[in-house]
Amino acid sequence: MPSLTEPLHRHHKHCDDLFADAEAAVAARDWERAGPLVVDFQKELETHFRTEEEVLFPAFEASTGMVGGPTQMMRFEHAQMRDLMDQMQVALSGRQGDNFAGAAETLLIFMQQHNMKEENILYPMCDRSLAAQAGPLGVELSGRLAASCLPVS
Amino acid sequence: MHPNLSFEQAPPLSVPFRFFLTAPLFGVAAGLLLFVQGGAMLGSRWMPGTLAGTHLLVAGFMLQTMCGALLQFVPVAAGGNIWRPRLVAGVVHPLLVAAVLLLATAFLTEHTMLFLAAAHSFALALGIYLLVVARALWRTPACGATIITLRIALAGLLVTLIFGVALASGLARGGNLPFLILTDIHAAWGLGGWALMLLAGVAYFVVPMFQLTPAYPAWLARGFPWLLLVVLLLWTTQLFGFSDNARIALLLSGLGLAGVFAAETLHLQSRRRRKVSDSTLWFFRTAMISLLALLLSVALFVMLPTLSSDPRSAVWLGMLVLVGVFVSAISGMLYKIVPFLIWLHLQRLGGLNTLPPTMNQMIAERTMRRQYFVHLGALALLLAAVWLPALARLAGLALALDCALLGLNLIVAVRVYLGFKDRIHAAAGDR
Numbered sequence: 001m002p003s004l005t006e007p008l009h010r011h012h013k014h015c016d017d018l019f020a021d022a023e024a025a026v027a028a029r030d031w032e033r034a035g036p037l038v039v040d041f042q043k044e045l046e047t048h049f050r051t052e053e054e055v056l057f058p059a060f061e062a063s064t065g066m067v068g069g070p071t072q073m074m075r076f077e078h079a080q081m082r083d084l085m086d087q088m089q090v091a092l093s094g095r096q097g098d099n100f101a102g103a104a105e106t107l108l109i110f111m112q113q114h115n116m117k118e119e120n121i122l123y124p125m126c127d128r129s130l131a132a133q134a135g136p137l138g139v140e141l142s143g144r145l146a147a148s149c150l151p152v153s
Numbered sequence: 154m155h156p157n158l159s160f161e162q163a164p165p166l167s168v169p170f171r172f173f174l175t176a177p178l179f180g181v182a183a184g185l186l187l188f189v190q191g192g193a194m195l196g197s198r199w200m201p202g203t204l205a206g207t208h209l210l211v212a213g214f215m216l217q218t219m220c221g222a223l224l225q226f227v228p229v230a231a232g233g234n235i236w237r238p239r240l241v242a243g244v245v246h247p248l249l250v251a252a253v254l255l256l257a258t259a260f261l262t263e264h265t266m267l268f269l270a271a272a273h274s275f276a277l278a279l280g281i282y283l284l285v286v287a288r289a290l291w292r293t294p295a296c297g298a299t300i301i302t303l304r305i306a307l308a309g310l311l312v313t314l315i316f317g318v319a320l321a322s323g324l325a326r327g328g329n330l331p332f333l334i335l336t337d338i339h340a341a342w343g344l345g346g347w348a349l350m351l352l353a354g355v356a357y358f359v360v361p362m363f364q365l366t367p368a369y370p371a372w373l374a375r376g377f378p379w380l381l382l383v384v385l386l387l388w389t390t391q392l393f394g395f396s397d398n399a400r401i402a403l404l405l406s407g408l409g410l411a412g413v414f415a416a417e418t419l420h421l422q423s424r425r426r427r428k429v430s431d432s433t434l435w436f437f438r439t440a441m442i443s444l445l446a447l448l449l450s451v452a453l454f455v456m457l458p459t460l461s462s463d464p465r466s467a468v469w470l471g472m473l474v475l476v477g478v479f480v481s482a483i484s485g486m487l488y489k490i491v492p493f494l495i496w497l498h499l500q501r502l503g504g505l506n507t508l509p510p511t512m513n514q515m516i517a518e519r520t521m522r523r524q525y526f527v528h529l530g531a532l533a534l535l536l537a538a539v540w541l542p543a544l545a546r547l548a549g550l551a552l553a554l555d556c557a558l559l560g561l562n563l564i565v566a567v568r569v570y571l572g573f574k575d576r577i578h579a580a581a582g583d584r
Contacts, residue, residue, distance in 0.1 A: 016365050017426055024428035079505050087508060101429070101518070102511030108427075109493050109512075112362040113229070120295055121232060 004134040005123035007142045008052070012115045015044050019108060026092065026100045038092050042085050045111075049078040051144045056126060059137055063129045070122050077114045081107060163229050164238035166498045166570075171246050172221025173487060174563060179213025179253060180480065180556025184531075186257075187549025192542025197464035198471060205260035210475045211343060212275075213253040214556070218483050219351055220245065222490065223286060223303070230358055231300055233289030241285050248278035256321070265325040272321035279314045283307060298374035302354030305378045309346025309385070313339060331392070338389050344474055345407055346385050352440075352482055353377055353414055360418060363433055363489060365426040373417055381410050401455055408448040415444035432521035436485025439529065443477025469539045476532050476552065484528060484559050488521050491563050495570040503577045510573060515566040524558040531555040 018041035025034035057071040084107040091100035130137060183206045187194055194202040224242060227233040235241065252274035259267035287307050293300065316339035323330040357369050368374075384407040391400065418441045422434065450470060454461035492512035499509035531551035538544040 020365055020426045020428060027429045076505075080500055083500075083505060083508065087511070098513065099511070102513035105431075106493065106496050106512045108365075109362065109489065110497075116230065116358075116362070120297070 003123075003127045004130055004138050004141070005056070005126055007138070007145050008048070008056070008123065009119055011044075011048055011145050012119070015041065015048060015111075018044055019104070019111070023101075023104050023108075026097055026104070029095075029097055031092075031095055034092065038088065042089070045081070045085065047145065049082070051141060053078065055137065055140050055144065059130055059133065060122075060126050063133075064125075070117075070125070074114070074118065074122060077110070081110060081114070084110065163497070164224060164235065164242075166494060168238045168242040169221040169225040169494065170491070170567070171242060172217045172224075173491060174560070174567070175246070175250060176214045176217040176221075176483075177556045177560030177563070179209045179217065181553045181560070182213065182257075183209040184549045184551070184553030184556060187552065188546050189549075190545075191549075192538070192545040195465065195468050195539050195542060195545055198467040199464075201260045201263060203468065203471075205257040207471060207475065208253060208256050208260065210480070211348075212249070212256065215348055215475075215479050215483065217246075217249060217253075218487065219348065220249065220282060222355070222486070223351070225490070225494065226355065226358075227286060227289050227293075227303070231290060231293050231303065232295035233286075233293035235289045236285050241281065245278045245282045248274050248281075252278055259321075259324075265327075268321040268325040272318045272325070275314060275321075276318050279310065283311055283314075298369070298371070298378075299354045299357045301375070302350055302357065302378040305382050306347055306350035306354055308382075309342050309350050312385075312389075313343040313347050316342065334391055338392070341385055341388050341407070345381060345411070348479055349411055349414075350378060350381065352479070355486070356414075356418060359486070359489070360421060360437070363427075364422055366421040367424055369417060369421065373413065377410060377414055381407065384410065404451060405448075405455070408451055411444050412448040415441040415448075431518060432525050433485040433489050435522075435525055436481045436488070436528070439525075439532075440478045440482035440485070443473050443481065443532075446477065447473045465539050469536065472532075472535045472539060476535055480556075481528065481532070484524075487559070487563060488516060491566050492516055495566055499570065499573050499577070502574060507577065510569055515569045516562050520562055520565075524555070524562060527551070527558055528555045 018037070022034060022037040022041045025031075025037050053075060057075070061067050061071055084103050087103040088100055088107065091097075091103060127134075186202060186206050186209065190202040194200055194206060197203065198207075221242075224235055224238055228235050228238075252271050255267050255271035255274060258264070259271055287304075290300065290304050290307065316335055319330070320332065320335050320339055323332065323335070357374050360366055361368050384403055388403050388407065419438065422438065447470060450466075450473065454466050460466055489512075492515040495515055496509050496512055500507065503509065531548065531554070534544055534548035534551045538548040
């Protein structure tokens with residue numbers, strides 16, 4: 001049986017793919033293509049953050065009583081990544097390829113280490129502590145991620 | 154201990170950086186030593202200058218960066234709490250610097266007391282380091298191939314240290330030690346059990362992360378460290394006598410394993426989802442190709458005994474592994490780690506809504522690319538100089554330039570950090 005957080009794992013990979021496409025388009029200075037690709041990526045990442053912040057984290061905090069712990073840290077990191085995405089957006093609007101590349105590079109590494117912390121530590125903790133409500137929560141997680149226009153592959 | 158503790162354990166920036174910033178200086182020193190000594194230094198692995206230069210690279214450049222990187226990696230990526238990192242780094246780092254300088258000087262002057270002093274410094278520095286890092290790595294709630302590989306790497310460092318101390322004490326006191334065998338065991342554990350093991354453990358983590366490649370297959374990630382450990386343990390039994398055939402078989406097995414790791418890394422990188430290539434990718438590819446070249450060279454030497462009886466063949470292997478594999482891989486890693494950590498610290502310092510310089514604004518891709526080509530040139534010259542001693546001085550200069558540029562690029566990034574930090578403080582003062 002797939003775990004509760006399995007859709008989030010898959011969605012990380014999906015966001016990686018969108019990132020790679022957007023970054024490549026900017027690197028090729030193909031601004032026409034890059035615009036929508038960056039928007040797609042940003043939208044999916046934002047959906048991911050909100051799904052965690054509005055569904056998973058509150059459930060985890062309610063079930064464990066841990067409010068200032070890892071979920072707080074993850075929220076802070078989401079905010080940091082939103083800043084970087086804004087920086088990418090500004091560079092994109094100004095067609096500043098090098099600035100975009102710099103922000104994208106930083107976001108990529110930040111995002112990857114963030115994902116690993118979630119996948120290796122926080123998600124397993126959620127799977128354990130939320131086992132009792134895995135059914136309805138799982139439906140909501142998948143629903144939110146799938147509803148964000150692009151299919152979760 | 155609750156696993157959530159591991160979320161926010163990044164050590165202060167000075168902890169890894171003091172190691173990172175001094176390491177290139179040892180590379181410069183190794184290059185300058187070759188420049189001064191010339192072709193004679195590449196005649197055999199047993200020349201005093203060769204031994205000094207080798208240790209400037211392995212203990213000065215490689216061990217330093219690896220120790221620094223692990224102090225960052227263990228808490229952040231492996232979820233292990235390092236006990237008082239600032240204190241540990243503050244004690245271990247200067248001791249290691251002293252140990253390397255003492256050892257290199259001991260080889261060059263053949264002053265027995267210096268060997269003893271170097272052995273004590275290494276034992277103290279690495280003893281403390283191993284205790285602290287092992288404690289963190291054995292207590293971490295995280296698990297997986299990286300953790301297992303890192304634990305075995307630490308054991309590898311311990312064995313390297315023990316044989317190294319035995320050798321240095323033997324050189325200091327004289328006596329009837331089997332120096333040749335002990336040196337081969339010491340080198341195998343140092344290069345295979347510690348350095349390559351650590352590189353693999355970290356690669357499992359960073360290769361997919363930096364380039365968005367698929368993950369290493371589980372059979373390789375889990376099998377590689379244990380199989381390499383078995384080969385190293387068997388290699389160590391040559392203490393009790395060994396046939397030449399057993400020796401060759403084990404050498405090829407160990408390098409064969411390394412070759413599988415290198416080939417799989419190159420294969421994964423060719424399947425990367427990220428289309429943009431950067432200097433780190435090229436440094437890493439150079440390292441993996443050098444590792445494959447090492448395997449091919451040993452296979453060739455086995456088939457052509459006239460070649461392997463030439464003492465320069467061992468120097469050729471040394472160049473490939475030290476400069477080709479490890480200096481390349483470490484340079485590539487530093488170009489990601491240093492700017493990223495600076496960005497992270499500035500971000501934390503300034504809080505949200507401050508926009509620190511991005512990674513490429515700290516060290517421009519062009520600058521890293523330029524240094525990469527200098528590195529390739531230095532590697533080619535060093536390899537050529539093994540067979541054409543007339544090139545040795547030029548190769549030495551090239552290595553010194555290679556490492557100096559690496560160090561300068563890192564310093565540029567640190568200056569960006571200091572400048573931006575001042576701006577954050579000034580802005581806070583204005584408010």
